[in-house]
Amino acid sequence: xxxxxxxxxxxxxxxxxxxxxxxxxxxxxxxxxxxxxxxxxxxxxxxxxxxxxxxxxxxxxxxxxxxxxxxxxxxxxxxxxxxxxxxxxxxxxxxxxxxxxxxxxxxxxxxxxxxxxxxxxxxxxxxxxxxxxxxxxxxxxxxxxxxxxxxxxxxxxxxxxxxxxxxxxxxxxxxxxxxxxxxxxxxxxxxxxxxxxxxxxxxxxxxxxxxxxxxxxxxxxxxxxxxxxxxxxxxxxxxxxxxxxxxxxxxxxxxxxxxxxxxxxxxxxxxxxxxxxxxxxxxxxxxxxxxxxxxxxxxxxxxxxxxxxxxxxxxxxxxxxxxxxxxxxxxxxxxxxxxxxxxxxxxxxxxxxxxxxxxxxxxxxxxxxxxxxxxxxxxxxxxxxxxxxxxxxxxxxxxxxxxxxxxxxxxxxxxxxxxx
Ligand code: EPZ
Numbered sequence: 001x002x003x004x005x006x007x008x009x010x011x012x013x014x015x016x017x018x019x020x021x022x023x024x025x026x027x028x029x030x031x032x033x034x035x036x037x038x039x040x041x042x043x044x045x046x047x048x049x050x051x052x053x054x055x056x057x058x059x060x061x062x063x064x065x066x067x068x069x070x071x072x073x074x075x076x077x078x079x080x081x082x083x084x085x086x087x088x089x090x091x092x093x094x095x096x097x098x099x100x101x102x103x104x105x106x107x108x109x110x111x112x113x114x115x116x117x118x119x120x121x122x123x124x125x126x127x128x129x130x131x132x133x134x135x136x137x138x139x140x141x142x143x144x145x146x147x148x149x150x151x152x153x154x155x156x157x158x159x160x161x162x163x164x165x166x167x168x169x170x171x172x173x174x175x176x177x178x179x180x181x182x183x184x185x186x187x188x189x190x191x192x193x194x195x196x197x198x199x200x201x202x203x204x205x206x207x208x209x210x211x212x213x214x215x216x217x218x219x220x221x222x223x224x225x226x227x228x229x230x231x232x233x234x235x236x237x238x239x240x241x242x243x244x245x246x247x248x249x250x251x252x253x254x255x256x257x258x259x260x261x262x263x264x265x266x267x268x269x270x271x272x273x274x275x276x277x278x279x280x281x282x283x284x285x286x287x288x289x290x291x292x293x294x295x296x297x298x299x300x301x302x303x304x305x306x307x308x309x310x311x312x313x314x315x316x317x318x319x320x321x322x323x324x325x326x327x328x329x330x331x332x333x334x335x336x337x338x339x340x341x342x343x344x345x346x347x348x349x350x351x352x353x354x355x356x357x358x359x360x361x362x363x364x365x366x367x368x369x370x371x372x373x374x375x376x377x378x379x380x381x382x383x384x385x386x387x388x389x390x391x392x393x394x395x396x397x398x399x400x401x402x403x404x405x406x407x408x409x410x411x412x413x414x415x416x417x418x419x420x
Contacts (some may be wrong), residue, residue, distance in 0.1 A: 002420050004392045006383030009415040011251025016412060018239045018257045019045040019403040020232035024194035026094040027171040028201050028232060029053045032074035033101035034178060035205060037227030041072045044232055045403045052092045056084055086112040093117055096124055100176035103136055107153040111145045118372040120331040126166045130173035133158035134180055157182030157221050165190050165301040171198055177219035178207040186217040192302040193262035201230035234259045237308045240266040243286040245381045247275040248316040252287035253412055260284055265305045269295050273316060294322035294359050299330050311337045311378035317357040318346035319385045328353040337375035340368040344382050365390040370397040384414055
């Protein structure tokens with residue numbers, strides 16, 4: 001199992017290109033299931049998770065392959081079995097996003113219940129509520145979701161109101177609605193930029209989606225979608241992670257291709273902490289030279305401060321001046337990085353989903369363990385700020401969501417190496 005060894009090496013300096021967004025690429029790689037024509041997707045980051053989705057499509061008989069470093073070509077006309085098996089689904093919950101397209105295009109789908117993960121139980125009840133509203137019958141048997149379209153094969157447009165704001169639920173129902181008979185209105189929809197990116201891809205394939213990016217999305221069903229090409233948007237969480245790192249260590253870096261329009265809440269918090277952030281064309285410069293000040297955060301759905309940046313911001317707060325109150329409202333168990341930060345000398349008291357972080361002057365390197373994707377990123381930032389060496393175990397979590405992260409950090413002057 002790979003580890004990362006990081007030695008605190010002072011301020012970061014240099015430029016880093018932001019990769020395609022994992023959380024846009026994953027649903028977009030499922031969209032070609034909605035058509036028999038070939039679809040090309042570019043700017044797909046090379047991650048364990050994007051590799052998993054391609055393997056899942058192949059297992060269903062779909063022709064899907066990475067034809068160039070960041071290009072994936074998919075042709076779903078060769079699909080044989082609309083089944084997503086436990087072996088792959090258990091490694092990545094986002095596999096459940098094949099359910100909507102399979103149901104809409106093939107009239108039937110069998111997808112292993114994704115199960116929970118480290119950060120929470122992660123139910124899919126809202127996904128299923130949406131499909132049932134569209135006329136599907138859903139049976140849960142032997143750990144599988146077995147979904148069937150009404151007899152005759154086509155889903156019906158419906159009025160879906162989500163009980164909670166769900167990114168995956170919005171994406172799954174949105175994809176299913178593109179081929180339904182009639183109009184679907186999704187209320188209390190998630191507004192994440194990655195959903196907008198998915199809608200742009202679907203509309204380029206002939207879908208008729210309006211209101212994406214707002215809480216009410218309207219989809220006029222069409223008989224079929226055609227092929228096309230789509231470029232995945234840059235990753236706002238990767239960009240936010242690097243911006244958080246340089247705010248914590250001090251120094252100055254330039255982010256190339258960061259999606260600044262989608263990063264307002266992240267940049268607001270970093271400016272409050274003492275960072276200076278300016279954008280010129282596709283170049284965003286993030287620097288911190290003066291005091292680093294502790295910043296309160298409370299995660300919530302977009303456009304508020306994202307849950308996927310909570311752990312990284314905590315790494316900044318542990319070495320900032322003052323005390324920060326950090327509350328996680330989206331997932332029930334997304335504070336596992338706290339115990340690892342304590343091993344590095346942080347001063348944090350946790351009660352439920354609220355952490356009170358008292359800044360300390362310096363962290364001291366130690367052996368720590370990654371527990372989930374963003375907790376891993378938090379520990380990398382903490383290691384960059386610690387005196388001595390920090391060794392992070394189980395970094396397969398990190399490899400799920402960050403493309404070549406150690407190479408990118410070395411390019412910014414970090415002292416980091418992978419131990420196999
Ligand atoms: C997506 O997960 C992201 N993953 C997550 O990123 C991100 O943290 C999350 O959205 C919130 O922004 C991908 O896009 C692949 P949700 P998703 O459905 O869709 C509850 C990362 O680090 N809920 O918006 O699974 C759920 O339990 C990952 O990149 C239901 O109750 O998140 C959670 O408390 C981690 N019923 C809340 O809603 C449902 O049917 C938000 O979940 C669905 C969700």
